[in-house]
Amino acid sequence: MSKLKRNERIGAIVKILCDSPNKVFTLNYFTNMFNSAKSTISEDLVIVKKIMEELSLGKVVTLAGAAGGAKYVPMMGKEEKTTLIEKICEDIRKKERIMPGKYLYMADILYNPSYTKGIGDIFAEKYSDDGNQVDYVLTVETKGIPIAMMTARGLNVPLVIARHENKVTEGPKISINFISGSTGKLQTMYIAKNAIKKESKVLIVDDFMKAGGTAKGMIQLVEELECKVAGVCVLMDTISPSQKLVQNYLSLIKFEAIDEANEIIVHPNYEKL
Amino acid sequence: MSKLKRNERIGAIVKILCDSPNKVFTLNYFTNMFNSAKSTISEDLVIVKKIMEELSLGKVVTLAGAAGGAKYVPMMGKEEKTTLIEKICEDIRKKERIMPGKYLYMADILYNPSYTKGIGDIFAEKYSDDGNQVDYVLTVETKGIPIAMMTARGLNVPLVIARHENKVTEGPKISINFISGSTGKLQTMYIAKNAIKKESKVLIVDDFMKAGGTAKGMIQLVEELECKVAGVCVLMDTISPSQKLVQNYLSLIKFEAIDEANEIIVHPNYEKL
Known part of the structure; x- marks a missing residue:
C-alpha cells in the first residue's frame, strides 16, 4: 500500500x-x-x-x-438526542399501535436499527465514565434485547440475557421470581450461573417500566450473583404508578395515557436528555 | 462553526x-x-x-x-473475516463450554459485541446487493437476536422477532408449529400479523442449525405471510445430519463433534468466507 x-x-x-x-x-x-x-x-x-x-x-x-x-x-449533542427521542415519540403516537386491552404495539420501534443504535449510545454515554466502569449489560428476554445489545456495544462490555425458561442447553442457573407489572403475573427469571463474574458492576437495560417489577427482579438477580447494580435504563416508563419498585432509573420517554379520543399521550423525558 | x-x-x-x-x-x-x-x-x-x-x-x-x-x-476483506471467525472458533473450543448432555454454552459468544457486529456485517454484506434488496431480517427468540439485530443494522432494514409464546401485548398473530432439532420437541412460533408487509423479501438469521427445523419453521412463517425468503444465515451448523431440512443456507462455522477427549471440533467454513 x-x-x-x-x-x-x-x-x-x-x-x-x-x-x-x-x-x-x-x-x-x-x-x-x-x-x-x-x-x-x-x-x-x-x-x-x-x-x-x-x-x-x-x-x-x-x-x-x-x-x-x-x-x-459515544456522545450525542443534546439537540441530536432530543431530535431522536421526539421522532420515536411521534412514531409511538400512531393510533394503529393500540391493541386490544389498550396495550401498545412497540416491537417495530424496539427492533428498528435507526432507533436502537441511538438509544444504546445515549445509555452508553451516561455510563462511559471511567471512574465507574460497567462490566456487563443485563436485560431479560425479549423486547429489550436490541437496545441492550446496542448499549453493550457502546460500552464494549458483554451482554447477558436473563431467560423466562430454564433452557437445558445453557447449564446451571440461578433463578428468582418476580411480578411483571405489565401483566400482573408471577414470573421466573433464569440466568446462567457463570454468566457474570462476582463483584462486577452491572447495568440493567429494558424496554419498558410500569411498576418496576421486572427491573426489581433483575436487581435481585444481580445481588444474588454478588454483584453491584451500576444503573437501570429503560426506553419508556409510565407516569402511573408514580411510586415504582425501583428508585433510581433513567427513562428516555414518559408515557402518560391513552385518552378517551384514543390519543397516545407520550413525550420525551426532556430533563434527562 | x-x-x-x-x-x-x-x-x-x-x-x-x-x-x-x-x-x-x-x-x-x-x-x-x-x-x-x-x-x-x-x-x-x-x-x-x-x-x-x-x-x-x-x-x-x-x-x-x-x-x-x-x-x-459493510464489507470486510477475506482476511478480516477469516481472522474474526477463527477467533470465534478458538473461543468455542474452550472445554468449560461443555454442559451436561453435551450441549455447548454459547451465550457469551452470541452476545459479545466484539463478535456480533462483525457477524452481522458479514451477513449484511452478502445481502447488500441492490438488485435483490432485503426488506426485513427475521429471527426467532432468543439467542439469535443480537446477530440478527446487527445484520438488520448493516442492511438498514427492520428486524422482526418471532416469539415462542403468544404474548397478549402484541395483538393478532400468525403461528406455525415446528420441531426443534436441538431439543427434538414440538414447538410453536408466533409472529405479529402486521409485522411484515406482504410480498416482502425476508432474510432469516439464527445462531445455530442442527437439523434445520427452526429455520424451516421460519421459512414457513415467511410463506404464510405471502413473502419471499431472501436467504438463511446461521453462525454455526453441525456437519451431521448432512441432510438438513433447509437446502440453501450460509453458515460461517462448521461444528463437527465433541470427541472422546472432550475436544470441541469446530472450524471456520472457509469456502463461504
Whole structure:
C-alpha cells in the first residue's frame, strides 16, 4: 500500500475507532497500519478529536503514556438526542399501535436499527465514565434485547440475557421470581450461573417500566450473583404508578395515557436528555 | 462553526456514513452541513471511497443524478473475516463450554459485541446487493437476536422477532408449529400479523442449525405471510445430519463433534468466507 495522506489516515482512524466504541487502540496500532511516525498519528488524533466535538459526533479520548492511544466514546449533542427521542415519540403516537386491552404495539420501534443504535449510545454515554466502569449489560428476554445489545456495544462490555425458561442447553442457573407489572403475573427469571463474574458492576437495560417489577427482579438477580447494580435504563416508563419498585432509573420517554379520543399521550423525558 | 478543512470534512463524512450503513446521504446533506460546494463534497467522497477500499474497511457507493449522494455498505476483506471467525472458533473450543448432555454454552459468544457486529456485517454484506434488496431480517427468540439485530443494522432494514409464546401485548398473530432439532420437541412460533408487509423479501438469521427445523419453521412463517425468503444465515451448523431440512443456507462455522477427549471440533467454513 502506498503511504496515505493525512486526510486518508483520518478517514481510516475515524472508521476504526467508531467501529469499536470504548476500545483503546494504541498509537503503535496506527503507526504500524499506516507506516507513520507516532508524532504524525498524534497530530491526526488531535484533528479527529476536534471534528467529533465540533460536530457532536461523539468523543475521542486520547490516553498518554506507554500504553497511550485513543478510544471513541459515544456522545450525542443534546439537540441530536432530543431530535431522536421526539421522532420515536411521534412514531409511538400512531393510533394503529393500540391493541386490544389498550396495550401498545412497540416491537417495530424496539427492533428498528435507526432507533436502537441511538438509544444504546445515549445509555452508553451516561455510563462511559471511567471512574465507574460497567462490566456487563443485563436485560431479560425479549423486547429489550436490541437496545441492550446496542448499549453493550457502546460500552464494549458483554451482554447477558436473563431467560423466562430454564433452557437445558445453557447449564446451571440461578433463578428468582418476580411480578411483571405489565401483566400482573408471577414470573421466573433464569440466568446462567457463570454468566457474570462476582463483584462486577452491572447495568440493567429494558424496554419498558410500569411498576418496576421486572427491573426489581433483575436487581435481585444481580445481588444474588454478588454483584453491584451500576444503573437501570429503560426506553419508556409510565407516569402511573408514580411510586415504582425501583428508585433510581433513567427513562428516555414518559408515557402518560391513552385518552378517551384514543390519543397516545407520550413525550420525551426532556430533563434527562 | 468555522469552515472545516478537507481532512476534517472527511473524518465527519466517514463517521456519518458508517453510523448508518446502507442509508443514502445526499450531496445536499453534506453541502448544508459543511457549507461547501457540491464539487468539493464530491471530491471528499472520492477520497473516502478510496480509503475504505484500500484498507478493507467497507465500501462506499456513490450515486449519481438528482438524488445523488453516497452510502456505506459493510464489507470486510477475506482476511478480516477469516481472522474474526477463527477467533470465534478458538473461543468455542474452550472445554468449560461443555454442559451436561453435551450441549455447548454459547451465550457469551452470541452476545459479545466484539463478535456480533462483525457477524452481522458479514451477513449484511452478502445481502447488500441492490438488485435483490432485503426488506426485513427475521429471527426467532432468543439467542439469535443480537446477530440478527446487527445484520438488520448493516442492511438498514427492520428486524422482526418471532416469539415462542403468544404474548397478549402484541395483538393478532400468525403461528406455525415446528420441531426443534436441538431439543427434538414440538414447538410453536408466533409472529405479529402486521409485522411484515406482504410480498416482502425476508432474510432469516439464527445462531445455530442442527437439523434445520427452526429455520424451516421460519421459512414457513415467511410463506404464510405471502413473502419471499431472501436467504438463511446461521453462525454455526453441525456437519451431521448432512441432510438438513433447509437446502440453501450460509453458515460461517462448521461444528463437527465433541470427541472422546472432550475436544470441541469446530472450524471456520472457509469456502463461504
